[in-house]
Amino acid sequence: MPPWRLGLKIAFTLLALLIVLPVLPALAEPSTTQEVEEGLTCQCSCGLTVHSCNHLQCSFAVPRKQEIATAISAGKGKEEILASYMAQYGEKVLSSPTTTGFNLAAWITPFLALILGGVVVSLMSLRWSRQRAVKESQPPVVTEVAGEYRERLKKELSQFRE
Amino acid sequence: MTHLGELALALAAILAVYAICTSLLGALWRRERWIASGTQAAYAVFGCVTVAVVALLHALLTRDFNLEYVQAYSSSTLPLQYTVAALWGGQKGSLLFWTFIQTMFSAIVHWQNREKNRELMPYVTTTLMVVSLFFLGMLCFITPPFERLAFTPQEGSDLNPLLQNYWMTIHPPTLYLGYISASIPFAFAIAALATGKLGEVWICTTRRWALASWFFLSCGNLLGGRWAYEVLGWGGYWAWDPVENAAIMPWFTATAYLHSVMIQEKKNMLKVWNMVLVILTFALTIFGTFLTRSGVISSVHSFTQSGLGPYFMAFLVFLLIVSFGLLFYRLPDLKSDNELDSLMSREAAFLLNNWVLVGLAFATFWGTVFPIISEWVRGVKITVGPPFFNKVNGPLGILLLLLTGIGPVIAWRRASVKSLGRNFSISLIAGFSAGVLFFLFGYRNYYAVVIFSLAGFVLGTIFSEFYRGTRARQSMLHESSPQALGRLVSKNPRRYGGYIVHVAVVMMFVGIAGSSFFKIEKQISINTGESFEVGRYTLRYNGIKSSDSPHVSIQAAEVQVFVQGQQIDTMYPEKRHYKKQDQPTTEVAIRPTLLEDLYVVLGGYDAPSGLVTFQVFVNPLLSWLWIGGLVLILGTCVTMMPTPAERQERVLAQAPVARGNEVAE
Numbered sequence: 031m032p033p034w035r036l037g038l039k040i041a042f043t044l045l046a047l048l049i050v051l052p053v054l055p056a057l058a059e060p061s062t063t064q065e066v067e068e069g070l071t072c073q074c075s076c077g078l079t080v081h082s083c084n085h086l087q088c089s090f091a092v093p094r095k096q097e098i099a100t101a102i103s104a105g106k107g108k109e110e111i112l113a114s115y116m117a118q119y120g121e122k123v124l125s126s127p128t129t130t131g132f133n134l135a136a137w138i139t140p141f142l143a144l145i146l147g148g149v150v151v152s153l154m155s156l157r158w159s160r161q162r163a164v165k166e167s168q169p170p171v172v173t174e175v176a177g178e179y180r181e182r183l184k185k186e187l188s189q190f191r192e
Numbered sequence: 193m194t195h196l197g198e199l200a201l202a203l204a205a206i207l208a209v210y211a212i213c214t215s216l217l218g219a220l221w222r223r224e225r226w227i228a229s230g231t232q233a234a235y236a237v238f239g240c241v242t243v244a245v246v247a248l249l250h251a252l253l254t255r256d257f258n259l260e261y262v263q264a265y266s267s268s269t270l271p272l273q274y275t276v277a278a279l280w281g282g283q284k285g286s287l288l289f290w291t292f293i294q295t296m297f298s299a300i301v302h303w304q305n306r307e308k309n310r311e312l313m314p315y316v317t318t319t320l321m322v323v324s325l326f327f328l329g330m331l332c333f334i335t336p337p338f339e340r341l342a343f344t345p346q347e348g349s350d351l352n353p354l355l356q357n358y359w360m361t362i363h364p365p366t367l368y369l370g371y372i373s374a375s376i377p378f379a380f381a382i383a384a385l386a387t388g389k390l391g392e393v394w395i396c397t398t399r400r401w402a403l404a405s406w407f408f409l410s411c412g413n414l415l416g417g418r419w420a421y422e423v424l425g426w427g428g429y430w431a432w433d434p435v436e437n438a439a440i441m442p443w444f445t446a447t448a449y450l451h452s453v454m455i456q457e458k459k460n461m462l463k464v465w466n467m468v469l470v471i472l473t474f475a476l477t478i479f480g481t482f483l484t485r486s487g488v489i490s491s492v493h494s495f496t497q498s499g500l501g502p503y504f505m506a507f508l509v510f511l512l513i514v515s516f517g518l519l520f521y522r523l524p525d526l527k528s529d530n531e532l533d534s535l536m537s538r539e540a541a542f543l544l545n546n547w548v549l550v551g552l553a554f555a556t557f558w559g560t561v562f563p564i565i566s567e568w569v570r571g572v573k574i575t576v577g578p579p580f581f582n583k584v585n586g587p588l589g590i591l592l593l594l595l596t597g598i599g600p601v602i603a604w605r606r607a608s609v610k611s612l613g614r615n616f617s618i619s620l621i622a623g624f625s626a627g628v629l630f631f632l633f634g635y636r637n638y639y640a641v642v643i644f645s646l647a648g649f650v651l652g653t654i655f656s657e658f659y660r661g662t663r664a665r666q667s668m669l670h671e672s673s674p675q676a677l678g679r680l681v682s683k684n685p686r687r688y689g690g691y692i693v694h695v696a697v698v699m700m701f702v703g704i705a706g707s708s709f710f711k712i713e714k715q716i717s718i719n720t721g722e723s724f725e726v727g728r729y730t731l732r733y734n735g736i737k738s739s740d741s742p743h744v745s746i747q748a749a750e751v752q753v754f755v756q757g758q759q760i761d762t763m764y765p766e767k768r769h770y771k772k773q774d775q776p777t778t779e780v781a782i783r784p785t786l787l788e789d790l791y792v793v794l795g796g797y798d799a800p801s802g803l804v805t806f807q808v809f810v811n812p813l814l815s816w817l818w819i820g821g822l823v824l825i826l827g828t829c830v831t832m833m834p835t836p837a838e839r840q841e842r843v844l845a846q847a848p849v850a851r852g853n854e855v856a857e
Contacts, residue, residue, distance in 0.1 A: 071575045077433055079577060084426040084778075086795040086805055125577035127562065132570055136562045140555035140584050144547075151547045155532055155540055158461075162531040 066098045069112050071125045079125050194259060197247025198338045201288075204240035204295070205328040207233045211321040219314035219387075227314045231302050234317050237324060238295040245292045248285060248337055252278055258344040261285055261337050267350035267772045269743035277361040278351050283485065283500075284337035286364065290481075291327040293365075293372045298324060301376055301401075309397060315383035323375055326507050334503060350772030353744075359419035367412030367439055371477040373405035374442060377449075378474035378515075381467055385518040390463065390525055395453055400832055402453070405473070406446040407828040413439050414821040425778040425793045427713065427809035429817070432581040437560045438480030444553035445473040448546045451599075455539050456528075458604060463526045464519070465546070471515040476553070478508045483560070534606035541599040548592045555584045590642060593701055596694050597623075597650035600657055615656065622652025635812075637709040644705065647698045654691045661688075681830060689831030696827055699820030706813025707789075715795070717805045727810040729790055730754040736797055736804065737764075745769045746779075749794045749804055753783065765794035765806070788812040 067081030073090040076083050080098075083091035094115075101111045115123050127133035211233035218226030248261070252275050257263045265282040266275050280286040298320040305313050331337060354360075377398040384394040416439065417429035430436060449469035455461050486501025519526075532539055559576045566574045601615040626648025627641050635644065658677065665676035681688040714726045723732040734750040746768050753761040766779035783790040788810050795805040834842070 068579055071577055078426055078431055079579075082426045082428060082431070084424075084793065084795065084807055086807075120573070122573040122575050125575055126580035126583075127566070127574055127576060132566065133574065136559070136566075136576065136580070137584075140551070140558050143554050143558075144551040144588075147547050147551060151543050155535055155543060158532040159535055162533050 063095070063099050063102050066102065066108050066111050067095060069108060069125055070094060070115060070123055073119065073123065193247045193250050194256070194338045194340075197244040197251075198336070200240040200243035200247065201328060201331050201336075201338075204237045204244070204291075205325060205332050207237045207240065208321045208325040208328055211237065212318050212325065215314040215317040215321070219311075219318075227317075230314065230317050230321075231306075234295075234302050234321060235299050237321070237328075238299040241288075241292050241295045241324075241328075244331075244337075245279070245288060248288060249276065249279060251338075252276070255348070257346070257348050258340055260339045260341050263341060263345055263348045265348070265351050267348040267743075269741075269772070270348075270351055271356075271743070273358070273361055274351050274356050277355065280364045280368070281351050281355050284331070284335050284339075286368075287327060287330055287335060288337050289365070290368055290372065291324060291331060293368055294320070294324050294327060294375065297372055297376060301379075305397070309393065311387050311389055312380060312383040312394060312397075315386045316379045319379035319382045320375065323379075326503075330500065330503065335500060347772065350770065353768070353770040353773055353775050353777045354423055356770070357419060357423050359415055359422060363412060363415040363419050366408050366415055370405050370408030370410075370412045371442070371480065373401055373408060374446065374474045374477050376401040377405070377470045381470045382515065382518065385467070385515075385522050388522065388525055390522065392457065395456065395466070399453075402446065402449060402470075403828060403832055406443070406450055407825075409439070409443045409446060410824055410828075411821070413443060414818070414824075418818065422780060422782070423777070425780050425807070427711065427791055427793075427807070427811065428707075429814075432559070432578045434560050435480070435484050437556050437581075438476075438483045441553050441556050441560075442473045442476040442480065444549045444556070445469050445476060448549035448553075449473060451542045451549075452546050455542055459531075459539060460528050461531075461539070463528045464523065467519055467526070469546075469550075471512075471519070472553075475508060475512055475515070476557075478504065478511065482508060536602065536609075536612070537606050538599060538602045538604045541595060541602050545592070545595045545599060548588055548595065552585055552588050552592070555588065556581065559584065586639070589701075590639070590646065593643065593646045593650060593698070596697060597646065597653045600691060600694070601653050616653075618656040619649045619652035622655070623647075623649030626651075635706070635710060640705045640709040643701055647702050650694060650698050654694055657691060658688070682833065683836055685830050685833035685835060689827050689829070689833070692827030692830055693824055694827075696820040696822075696824035699816045699823060703814050703817030703820060706816070707811040710812045712810040714808045715805065716808075717803050719802050719804075724806075726790075726808045727788075728755055729810070730757075731792070731806070731808065733804060733806070743771065745771070747794070747797055749797070749806070751781070751792055751806075753790065761790075763790070763792050765792045767794045767797060784815045786813075786815055789814045 064081055068079045070080040072078055072080050072083040072088065074083060074085055074088045076085060076088075078084075080091045080094050085091065098111060112124060116128075121128065121133075127136040129137060211230045213230075214226045214233065215230030217223070218230060250256075251259045251262050252266055253272075255262065255266065255268050261282060261284050262278075265278040265285065270278070274281075278285065280289040298317075301316065301320070302313070305316070309316075377394075380394040380398045384390050413436075416436065420431070421429040446469075449466060452462050452469060453466050456463060456466050482501060482504035486504060534540070559580050562576050563574055566572055597619060601612070601619070603611065623645045627645030629648075630644040631641055635641065658680070661680045662673060662676045665671050665680055666673065669676070671679065712727045714724070716724050718724060718733055720733060720735045723730055725731075730753075732752040732754065734752060737748045737750060739746045739748075746766050748764040748766045751763045751765065752759055753763060761783050763781035763783060765781040768777045768779055769775075770777065778793050778795070781792045783792075791809040791811055793807040793809075795807050797804045
């Protein structure tokens with residue numbers, strides 16, 4: 031394997047690790063009120079999460095913020111709190127789809143499409159670079175016409191010298 | 193005047209039909225006079241739509257409340273600038289305004305090409321007139337802007353207070369300019385497919401239009417973000433709302449096109465792919481309009497629910513069938529010599545860039561439409577909000593930033609490991625230093641440090657490109673540094689303008705990372721004379737000042753700002769009450785600096801107790817997002833400058849005329 035290919039592979043692995051690694055320790059950390067509030071969509075039609083809704087008298091966001099703070103201090107986790115709201119208001123209250131059943135398609139499809147696109151781009155790039163390599167390895171084709179022009183050029187050059 | 197407007201719209205629709213027929217039949221049967229007549233009709237359509245726009249503006253300015261549109265979106269006390277902005281503040285007016293820009297661009301394109309592209313132009317006319325006809329059909333039959341009421345109300349309902357903001361006067365027109373200018377490359381692509389003239393001509397002719405579309409889409413999105421930041425009062429600027437998504441999707445595909453078209457120009461590759469990107473970009477603008485006007489997805493931006501959705505969907509399907517049908521028909525002619533000299537080349541980097549950008553467009557599209565799909569499949573309503581888009585698009589954005597730093601340094605055709613090592617050494621040092629610097633300054637979020645490091649890496653790349661180019665000119669041509677830099681840019685404006693745009697993108701990433709990961713928030717209720725602390729600031733509330741006008745009543749809180757005991761500013765966040773709509777709004781007070789924005793919202797005021805509630809945000813580095821926008825404008829302007837070859841062509845084009853004049857004399 032050429033060294034640049036190995037370098038490229040290492041670079042991509044490092045990049046993937048750079049992006050994925052920080053997620054792992056975050057899984058073990060206790061939930062914060064902000065995380066839970068951002069997991070809920072405000073139902074006052076502001077289109078924002080409970081955390082971002084800035085309607086001071088909002089009949090949905092204000093009580094939910096207090097409830098979430100109480101639940102967090104009682105030691106409840108994010109998933110548990112969100113599940114209780116989902117049972118109460120339905121799935122639409124969550125600010126992003128769950129990761130079960132059909133909703134899994136929401137999360138997986140973009141990455142599947144990206145991987146598929148990546149495979150297509152890689153295969154085409156490889157094919158195109160091989161085409162080029164094959165062309166470069168072949169000797170230049172001398173056609174009849176080219177030969178004819180070469181003869182004519184030789185003749186005219188000799189006449190010019192004379 | 194309004195009858196004239198109605199008549200003008202009907203005439204415009206008839207003329208558009210005439211232009212389509214004469215241009216298409218003229219091209220098929222090779223009748224030059226028919227084609228010329230079609231072109232004249234396209235100009236006339238613009239003239240008629242202009243009359244209709246003037247008629248509606250006249251009705252708005254003269255407060256003709258008998259007109260349903262004027263009554264619904266203005267009032268006698270609405271300030272002049274918002275009365276004019278009411279033209280695009282409602283469903284019908286915005287469609288008319290859209291049609292106005294569409295026909296204006298069509299007229300400009302016909303003027304620009306009056307002596308060239310003779311084979312393409314009839315099909316360009318046909319395509320542009322079909323698009324115009326669709327909008328004119330809407331205006332004439334489905335949603336007429338000159339509809340009259342059975343009685344004349346004394347007063348109008350007023351423009352939505354959220355729209356009464358100066359950013360709102362320019363944000364929609366800018367976005368429309370971006371959407372609509374995408375129709376020009378699309379029309380030329382269709383013309384190229386229809387005629388089989390698939391060479392470089394259509395690409396060269398539409399290069400500036402494609403850039404203009406991208407530029408206005410960029411500005412439109414940024415201005416929309418600024419409007420949200422100032423008006424909505426939640427401390428943010430982007431919420432991945434469906435309508436925001438609709439505006440960013442064509443931006444992704446347009447950006448991909450601007451990069452991939454360079455490969456076609458340099459290496460005659462990716463002809464089919466570039467066609468696909470041009471078609472997708474225009475289709476996504478129509479899709480965005482469908483989302484805004486159909487009411488299929490709830491959004492704070494959308495117009496009131498209307499029956500326009502099915503028409504837009506039908507038009508979108510028609511466009512896609514015709515476009516991809518033509519593309520499929522011409523596939524054998526679009527075969528190109530697809531060859532990559534090396535996987536370590538700029539072409540390969542651009543392919544990766546296209547992969548990520550189209551991936552971003554797809555992920556955004558998927559997240560936007562997934563609630564509809566979920567409802568169809570399961571009958572359950574769900575929400576796909578910011579956490580989804582941040583998780584899916586965030587890593588892709590980081591990857592894109594990395595590619596922004598790699599692409600410009602890799603040579604076309606083939607890059608050697610040695611040259612890469614040489615080119616990247618400065619960038620890697622800059623990236624590492626930036627990461628360490630931000631870490632030492634206390635920005636200790638993992639993703640933020642990665643973004644700051646990549647920002648340093650990209651800036652290092654661009655700086656070294658400018659430095660090397662300037663040094664080379666200095667040593668070869670003995671120019672001074674400013675002279676060498678100026679000539680370096682003017683000799684290759686596309687390349688160096690592009691680099692300036694990349695600097696703008698880096699600034700925006702820094703602004704987004706800073707304000708997303710290190711935002712400080714506080715909500716507090718206090719009385720006059722009391723103080724509180726947010727971040728490094730101490731804020732002291734000194735009382736409420738009230739003012740009143742027939743249009744709006746304002747309550748402004750006076751807030752003194754201190755840092756380490758020194759007063760640095762006084763801010764006046766406001767609560768407004770718009771009387772006609774009986775709707776309260778917040779006017780935030782912002783103190784921007786390069787380091788951070790102090791953002792104060794007056795949430796509520798209880799007069800009996802004198803208690804006020806403030807929401808205060810400290811948004812680090814956010815100013816860089818808006819500064820990045822200004823740099824983006826500069827970079828795009830540089831990119832649009834004529835290249836030396838183009839300047840030479842213009843001189844040569846003028847030369848025969850000059851010689852002809854001499855002969856005539």
